[in-house]
Every structure is written in structure tokens, then in C-alpha cells.
Amino acid sequence: MNDILKGRYIPGDSFLHRRNGTAKLLAFFMILAAVLTTDSVPGYLLIAAVSAAAAAMSEMRPTKTLGQVRHLRLFFLMLFLMNAFFYEDGQAGGLVLWSWGIVHLSVPGMIQGTHVVLRILFLMVFCNVLIRTTPPVQITTAIETLIAPLRLIRVPTAEVAMILSVALQFIPVFAQEADLIKKAQTARGAKFESERLRDRAASVVPLLVPIFLSAFRRADDLATAMEARGYGHRQTNGRGRSQRAAVQLPDVCLFLFSCLFFLVQAAR
């Protein structure tokens, strides 16, 4: 659970730290689109180059951009194997190496698996760079700015932004509480760090039930506190918005470069 804490915003003064949150978020979306359209070796090389550039611009060591990937290796392995064994087109054209019932180990499946794993890996890298260089408040402000036009079709954008910012602010609180509950259960004999999968699975419930309960408790307390301070009795449109940083030339450049990146990837 501490991993959530470790993935948090890290104060700094790098090029990316100084960029406007909205520009960063937009650039992130463009990069996301670029990553999802990539399916060739040169494409991945280009992404790798861009992620190295992002690491450099945020003054992070490239290995740090991977964040908690190490803990997810099992997940990535599963993802790859699922694709390798269950890829539908395996029967159609591709080379099937081995078959048993509905399970086919196929070359196209393995290629597909590699694609999925690589894309998610790179998405996590960019996500990490975004989160580490942008304070949560700036992210919510950026989202609020981006969804502002939806107010025209009566989407309560201020409320949505409020929900997001409350949720974001609670992440470290929950991480701390989860850490404490984990310690308490460990002291009672739960085996979170056991090598055996069975032990780990058995220790999920002792962790999840108390965390959910604490989430409800906190939500309840917060709702009471907000109501006591008058939230919901007034028109809330336009309130609670934090000051927006001015958009500067480098912000625009950042966004344009990300668009260019997407176009290059998509055009291939």
C-alpha cells in the first residue's frame, strides 16, 4: 500500500514541474493515443525515446519512471500468457505452436501479448511522470478546465471537479490507514509478505474489509463536515476553483509536440 505513497507527487523545479497542468494533461492524452496506436519496432523505439525525454525533462532517473512496475510483474506475465494462449486469430492465419481444446499457443497471440504488455508499460511510465510532476490540485484544476464546456449540456462540472479533488486528497490518507491496518494484521499473524500465494490470498480479506469500512466512515464524516459548512445549500457553480497558472509558450510547445508525436505514430 505504501506503493501508492511512493507514486505520489514529488516536489521539484524541473521543466515539466513548471508546466501548466492543463497542458500536461492534454499532452498526456495525446501521448496515450500515440502509445495505443503503436505496433511496430520503430514505433516502440520512438516511444522509448520520448519517455527518456520525459524523464530528462522531469529530472527523474529513467529507472524511477517505471515506479511500481516491479510489483506488477505477475500481472504482466498473466497478461502476456492470456494473449499468447487465447488469441482468437490464432486459428485463422497465424502459426499455432500448440493446441489443446480451446487453448492455442500461437505466434500472433504472442506478438499481441507483447504489444499489450509494452503499451501498458509505457502508459505507466507517462502516467508516473505526470503524477510525479503535477500536484493533485493542479490535476483536478486541469480536469475541471477540460470538462468546462460540458456545462453547456448541464453536466455539473464543478461538482465533478470537487469529487475528483476530494478523492485525490484522500489517497494519501487511505494509504496511511491501509498501512496501519496492514501492520496491525501482520502483528496478529497475517502473512502479506509470504512467498506462498495461498497465504497472500488469505490475507486479502483482513485488509480489504477494514479499509472499506474506514472509507465509508471517512466519507460519512466528510459529508457531515461539508454539510455543516453549508455545502449543498448554495449554488456551488464556480466556487472552490483554485487559481489557474497562466499558459506560457513552453506549455503550448509541450502540447504541440505531443500532437506531433501522435500524428507520427498514427500515420505509420
Add this chain to the structure above:
Amino acid sequence: MSIELKQVSCSYNFRTKQEILALNGISMKIEDGEFVGIMGHTGSGKSTLVQLIAGLIRPNSGQVFLDGKDINERGYDRNNLHRQVGIVFQNPEYQLFETTVAKDVAFGLKHSGLRKEEACERVRQALEQMGFSYDDIADASPFALSGGEKRRVAIAGVLAARPKTLIFDEPIAGLDPEGRRQFLELVRKLNREGVSILMVSHHADSICACAERVLVLEQGSLVLDGSPKAVFADLERTSRLHIGASQPRQIAELLIQSGIPFSRDIVRYEDLLDELKNRWKGGTRCE
């Protein structure tokens, strides 16, 4: 069991820009059966210290020995450690999760290799120690209980493992006076039965009433270690360390300040009473 710390330092976010040195070169030894109070300003490192002893976090340097064995050494049996050292956090009721009280209390015994009847017997005893009647409560849902009952069930869950050392991290914060009295009664009884107790608390009265020894932390360093009387001898110092003083000690100080010759060796109500009785008998009535 004896607990020994040698030059233990511990940081959060070790080797990052946000590194916080929570404990700085702590050395101390706690003998079998002691009752130790741990005090200090918020953020002075009390929780970090007790979690190190319980093996829940690891030091960055230095060693923690339980019965002479380094608990952070490779191959140390951590399950055994968790059975021998129990820890109760401030809101233990938040750790409940099972469908029935009996199952929740038995949680810690799952991996202990005890026979079923033996485990069941321990659950019964733990619940009875916490003032419940086993038959009434065993099959109730822990979430249907009142706040105070939940807390007692959670503590029973720690007692069931029969730890030789019990750690309480701010156990009485938020308890009413009667709850506090019952709780202190319980820990004293456990201590009399031979369990070593480490109790973190801001409540000087409770610490003075129970502990034979008080450790005071300040910014991660152990600055005082002695009997309650020694620790609370100098009230200016205790107020600087944010640990206050017990009521009887404050009463004694007030008397002294108003010019009445009175002993400073007073931390418990019994001490105050003894002193008053002595003076009364001696005929030197306090005016």
C-alpha cells in the same frame, strides 16, 4: 523476554529528498516483565520505536534483539516474533473483519499450529479476560457491537496469541474515565502475570500510575530514561518535552510554589496521600 536496541536509527522515505529521520541512534534494554511507559511530543518517534520492536518496520542501521537474537537477521522466524510480541494500535477496533467475534479473535491463531480445542480455549480465555461471557458473544457479529465492545474484542484478538510482550500505542486516547480505569486495571493484571508491557501515552497520570520506568523521546532521540519520579522531578523540563506531569505531581508543585514545604517525590495519588499522612502525624499542619 528481553528487548535490546543497539544504535537503532530509522528513516521514512530513506534516501529520497523527503527523508525523515524518525529515530536517531537509540540504545536501550528492557528486561523481562517490566512495565515501561513511552512518552514524547507528537512526531517524536514513539510509534516508530514500538513498531520496530514489534518487527513491523526495519531499522536503517543498528539492531533490535529479542532474547539476544537479532530480529532483522535473515532466517529469523518472524511468525514466532509476531506470536511473542503483540501490538495494539490506537483504534484497534478498525482491524476487525470477521463475521463472528470468535473467528476474529481466533485469526491470529490460524498459523500457530495449535490444535482446534486448544485454539478455542485460548479464544474463550482472551474474551473472558476482556470481560465478556464467551457464550454470549462468540457468535455475534463484531460490527453489531458498541464502540467500546469492539475495542475490547480487538484487544482480545491480540491477547489470544498469549504474547510475552504487549505493546500499546496510545490505547487510552478517546476513552472515558471509566473505560480508562478498566483498561489500566487490565494491563496491570497482565503485567503481574509476567507479560512485559510497553505503553505509549500522553496521559501522565496513567503512565505514573502503572509504569515503573518511563522513556521520553524528543525528535527521535531518547532523552530521558528513568523512574516516573526521576522523569517528573523537573517540571520545566517535562513541559519543554511536551509530556506534562501527573495531577498529584502538579498539586505538589502548587503547594511548593505557594510556600508550603512539600516533597517533589510525588507522582501518584498514593504518594500524595502518604506525604499528607506523614505531615499530619508529624503535627506540621499545612497552613
